[in-house]
Amino acid sequence: MNLNxxxxxxxxxxxxxxxxxxxxxLSIFIVYLSNIQIKTFHLKNQNQCIDExxxxxxxxxxxxxxxxxxxxxxxxxxxxxxxxxxxxxxxxLNIDSIRKSHINxxxxxxxxxxxxxxxxxxxxxxxxxxxxxxxxxVKCNGRIENINSYFYKGDYYT
Numbered sequence: 423m424n425l426n427x428x429x430x431x432x433x434x435x436x437x438x439x440x441x442x443x444x445x446x447x448l449s450i451f452i453v454y455l456s457n458i459q460i461k462t463f464h465l466k467n468q469n470q471c472i473d474e475x476x477x478x479x480x481x482x483x484x485x486x487x488x489x490x491x492x493x494x495x496x497x498x499x500x501x502x503x504x505x506x507x508x509x510x511x512x513x514x515l516n517i518d519s520i521r522k523s524h525i526n527x528x529x530x531x532x533x534x535x536x537x538x539x540x541x542x543x544x545x546x547x548x549x550x551x552x553x554x555x556x557x558x559x560v561k562c563n564g565r566i567e568n569i570n571s572y573f574y575k576g577d578y579y580t
Contacts, residue, residue, distance in 0.1 A: 464563065471562035472569070475538070479558045479569045481517050482510070482540060485525055486554055492576045495544065495552055509533045510540040537561045551576040 486495075508529040514520075515538055519528060529542065538560040545553045551574060558569040 468563045468565075471560075472567060475558055475560045475562070475567075475569055478515070478517055478520070479540075479556060479571055481520050482558075483554075483556055483571050483573060485520055486542070486556070487573050487575065490525065490575075492550075492552065495554070495575055496546075506544045507531075507533075508542040508544070510542070512536045512538055515540055537566065547574075 508531060510528050511530065511534045514523075514528040533539065533541070538558065541555075541557040541559070543555040543557070545555070547553050553572060553574055555572045556570070560567050560569065
């Protein structure tokens with residue numbers, strides 16, 4: 423039996439290329455993992471920012487829904503019985519001012535171009551029913567987002 427056929431000869435040029443290829447693959451893998459970490463960090467920050475504004479939107483909606491009666495909405499906010507737009511500008515758009523102040527002190531008819539702001543649209547749909555739309559325009563991590571919510575107020579069972 424001839425053993426020389428089974429002997430594997432190692433070429434000397436491959437000894438230099440193997441570590442370089444391993445380092446290249448390792449560096450690509452490390453760059454990929456760090457890129458994933460950075461994107462995860464940015465997504466986490468954006469989710470926290472949007473979560474804060476969703477809580478603010480819910481607070482504003484609940485304040486309008488439960489602290490104002492149908493008559494108050496109709497008499498103080500809905501003047502021409504068709505559609506009205508009101509704005510809460512950046513200075514008044516925080517949870518503390520919404521909880522402490524009456525909503526009539528926070529709203530204005532003038533929209534400033536500062537973001538964030540809340541647009542409140544009040545529509546008289548039918549006799550005895552008012553629809554209140556809340557559009558919160560915010561900026562999170564350089565992106566402008568819209569957070570929308572709405573509710574109905576009045577006697578809509580009859």
